[in-house]
Amino acid sequence: MFYRCSRFGIGFLFKSQYLTVIIILFMTILTGYAQSGSTTKPALNPPATPLLTIDPYSSVWSFSNQLNGDATRHWTGQPQQLNGLIRVDGRTFRFMGNPSFAGETIVPSAQRQTYQARYVTDKPASESWTSPDFDDSQWATGEATFGSRDGDHTKWTTNDIYIRRTVTLDQVPDGPLVVDAIQNDNYELFINGERMTKVSGVSPIYRLTPTNRKASEVLRKGRNVIAFHSQNLSGPGFVDLGLVEERILNYKPATQTGRRTTATQSEYTFSVEGVELTVTFMAPLLMDNLDVLSRPVQYVSYSVRSTDGKQHDVQVYTDASSELAVNSPDQLVTWRRGKAGKLDYMRVGTADQKILGRKGDDVRIDWGYLYIASTTEPGTNRRIGSLASALNQFEREGRVTDMHERMPRTVSDSLPVLATSMELGKVDNKPVERHLLIGYDDIQSVEYFGKPLNAWWRRYTNGNTSIEQALQDAEVDYTKLKKQCDAFDKQLYADALKAGGAAYAELCIVAYRQAIAAHKLVAGPNGEAFFFSKENFSNGSIGTVDVTYPSAPLFLIYNPLLLKGMMEPIFQYSESGKWTKPFAAHDVGTYPLANGQTYGEDMPVEECGNMLILTAAIAAVEGNATYARQHWKTLTTWTDYLIKDGFDPANQLCTDDFAGHIARNANLSVKAIMGIASYGYLAGRLGDKAREKEYIEMARDLARKWMKLADNGDHYTLTFENEGTWSQKYNLVWDKLLKLDIFPKEVSQKEIAYYLTKQQPFGLPLDSRRTYTKSDWIIWTATLADRPADFDALIAPVLRFVNESPDRIPLSDWHETTDGKHVGFRARSVVGGYYIKMLAEKLK
Incomplete structure (x- = not known):
């Protein structure tokens, strides 16, 4: 609301x-924003940049100013990783994402292991309640989880709860520290008296939130106190959390030299080893063509050229995580490969396909299938498997090759990805271009008074229009749509500039894809x-x-x-x-x-x-x-x-x-x-x-x-x-x-x-x-x-x-x-x- x-x-x-x-x-x-009649283009620094904007479920963003500054995420904040590497003359650099997966559990949540903690529901008189030396002997003792739901072990029905949990650690890892928590509505976390993070909103499933600190910086061998305060403003209250080490696969970042956002496109440029790489995410959300607007396929394209007058041997790698096809990483996924005309594709989805089986706010789709497709031209290879193995093979060989890996398996088990490598050959000052198609087939989109409805793009032939055909159509339309998106972006900016000035035009740009992608276009009961x-x-x-x-x-x-x-x-x-x-x-x-x-x-x-x-x-x-x-x-x-x-x-x-x-x-x-x-x-x-x-x-x-x-x-x-x-x-x-x-x-x-x-x-x-x-x-x-x-x-x-x-x-x-x-x-x-x-x- x-x-x-x-x-x-x-x-x-x-x-x-x-x-x-x-x-x-x-x-x-003084602050440099547009004044009356001003046509000077002010700086635009979107708080997050849209990458994939198909609908409210398939919606992936970069929350960092740098495309390689953090993992890409669903709009809810959950990691939905798109990773990219470029290999120049045998040296590998990261241009997209920050490939990582959940590693060792340091302090288990109640989901993994029961525990007891001290708690009160009235605000402690002393502000030192988070300190390891605070005397909590008069506090009540309860078993997690704390909440008002039927399955919660310790009842909590007030607005606030203050919890202190003492843990003893034999060793402390050195990796990034991540919180694994559920809450309604908010929580703030303190470790050994030091404030770590504050999270707002409702998360009924365990959700990973980075602290931007190393575990070794805040935890110590021996006794540690994990203190957290949660609020419940409405609905059932509940809270529980644990601590996890994040495993980051370190690749040297390429230097980002530019970021440009238009109505339908997000463009990044990078400089690396005498080469310029341009990465463009294009969402052809053109409202005069509802078939294309509804088609659940969008594009990521690459353009590479030499900037130092020399030729360079270049390969590009992209992976899309199975996180994009689940609500939570504890779900089982399966995958397969296939062909659609001149395209090869890979797909992944949950083993348990409960179509339209989940509703709510902070949730992600867990039915249907994520697709990654590209043309069958020589030098393009594909692999479905664990994130680490795909990245490591590309770093060693400049390519990926298909391997037979165990399935089904949970997303949290080595993070299965759909990986594509592209051999660009000897690159000079003439740009070499490639692109990928990213699509999501939700099979059925919405239920309207008991009747499942199909997405608009598959409204014909009783909803039997296939995603394979949609992928082929998207490939055929790529060049035409690129020209149309470029023209539309230019015209929209000009119209907004005329209507309200330069600052206003920037606001219109940042709103466009977000406004459309928070909708789903379907065929109603009567078409x-x-x-x-x-x-x-x-x-x-x-x-x-x-x-x-x-x-x-x-x-x-x-x-x-x-x-x-x-x-x-x-x-x-x-x-x-x-x-x-x-x-x-x-x-x-x-x-x-x-x-x-x-x-x-x-x-x-x-x-x-x-x-x-x-x-x-x-x-x-x-x-x-x-x-x-x-x-x-x-x-x-x-x-x-x-x-x-x-x-x-x-x-x-x-x-x-x-x-x-x-x-x-x-x-x-x-x-x-x-x-x-x-x-x-x-x-x-x-x-x-x-x-x-x-x-x-x-x-x-x-x-x-x-x-x-x-x-x-x-x-x-x-x-x-x-x-x-x-x-x-x-x-x-x-x-x-x-x-x-x-x-x-x-x-x-x-x-x-x-x-x-x-x-x-x-x-x-x-x-x-x-x-x-x-x-x-x-x-x-x-x-x-x-x-x-x-x-x-x-x-x-x-x-x-x-x-x-x-x-x-x-x-x-x-x-x-x-x-x-x-x-x-x-x-x-x-x-x-x-x-x-x-x-x-x-x-x-």
Whole structure:
């Protein structure tokens, strides 16, 4: 979940507020971000770089600025390794990943060996509770795991638990120290009094988290105290952890000389031994070709050339780990090789294929198969086997050869990989190019009210379109798609630059693949397009309306059919009789099972307003209200609800539900008013001018009442008649985009002027309650501004967050404005909302 002044201007902004605005604008210039009219391309340093972005399950990223700085990871943070080596004149260098696997268990978790520890549930009076010398004799003793689930050995039902575990070690390894833990919701770990790590979120399976320390630096022979504190904020509480040594296979890193991110491509350049290597990950997510967008195959390409005037003997190695096909490394996998036309392929998947058998948030796919394919040209060789053996053979021989290795086996047993070596021959200053295809066949993608649905690309012939054919099609299309992606990336940047300036264009780039890849495009029950979102690192819901709402601008620009594909399951859910309430549902299930709402609480005003506004936006983009006509009865029911209960909302959640329940929410009231106005707008598009006039006038009358109830002099309040509070009124943006003129222009002008006095280093807070924010809403709010300088001033800190956040993870939309740290959420589709300014230009 969404867990300028004109006639008010000059006089209003004098004194402290005027000074604050000037300081903000001055700091923006100093930090080098785009100003009004600026076309200078600012630096872009994405917090993580997308490598493979097929769907919410097949989504691999580099969390490091250097492609060879760390293991590549699934967006959830679990290692899903793609490793790359280049061999130049017999010397081997690492350009991708940091090949490693779990080694010796140092301190076992309860999953491996039972243990007892001391614990309390009240915060210790002394801050030294983590110290080895602390006296914990008065603490209770319990056996791990600690939690409120049926299988937990020691009951823990409070918000907090503090645990001290004493272990005696005969020896301490020298390798990197990794934590092996489960938790709900958070834990922080101390070893011998020294803080090691803090982890947020829920992980019901044991998950490895690096400490970035060597085991020998923090552990010692003899007695050690492992102390950890866990919090439970909601749901069942549980915690347990152990310590593991990570085995890293050391290869000298190639020197990364560049990193470039565009909408559809991530490009890295390396310099090594007189050779330049360019590695490009291409995701052809082109929304004018849904067959290609849905096809679960993407590309990694290599271009190598000499830079010192000499010829060099070069080979390139790539492996993809079986981690990409499991939820956790204790699962058994099998593999095989095959041919598809001119391609050789390797595949790996779980031995126990439970299709659509796992749902939830922090989970990874464990059905279907990972494929690696390449042409059968001479000098290209393949091997399926252990990571270490494949790497070692390439280092020795400059190639890999197929070996018969034992299977099935667990991923944690020597880490089976699909390895490919490519002989490039004698390389001079003319680039030599090769590419690989990486694909994932999920067999069936989503279940919708008990019926398994096929991915869009295999919707024909009763879903029998084969992955082998998809791989062949992808190979045939490679050159054409490369040209199309290059052209699209260039055009998208130019359009974003024109709409909002250089800083804004960079934000659009970093949002593009993330927004699309957090969805799955499938064929619905009647062959229609369903485009299901997954609430990544939120609660795992599928088809959430208030995730669709902020995501919508991207899809309204490039293909409204995809937005309809997000909304259609909700419409059909209501119209089937399975959802009987007079307002829109929040979701249709928990990904990938869309069998009905699973979120525990309704958001009636929120979701009705969202669906009405987005239906009007589709009509505005398409120039007709045909889609609205299909669902007119349902839209009327939801409008009636808003008229009755929307203007002065009762105590309820809105899309920003992480902020808690709130009554008389002024921004939510704006949504209700805009929902009613949207209904009137749609009626007019359908030729019902009388109804259009009635509902537009009703909305304008409510807007006038809203201004009185929310008035706080120089701004409008967070909740009605609550002076001294404020909030971003991002829902107002649709009044501007749809040209409805429901609210007087002075409302947004006044708000923008006030917001500029509330900026923090990393953005505008969401409201007066806390200093955290939602970056998508900031961009919606900024789009209310009429002056480009005001838009730029609100956008610049968001780009600063992207570039400087200490949390190098796939882009989070919920962050702290004071220090740039992420608060929660990552890799979510809502960053499609960054495109609201481009949508405003389109609707002009």
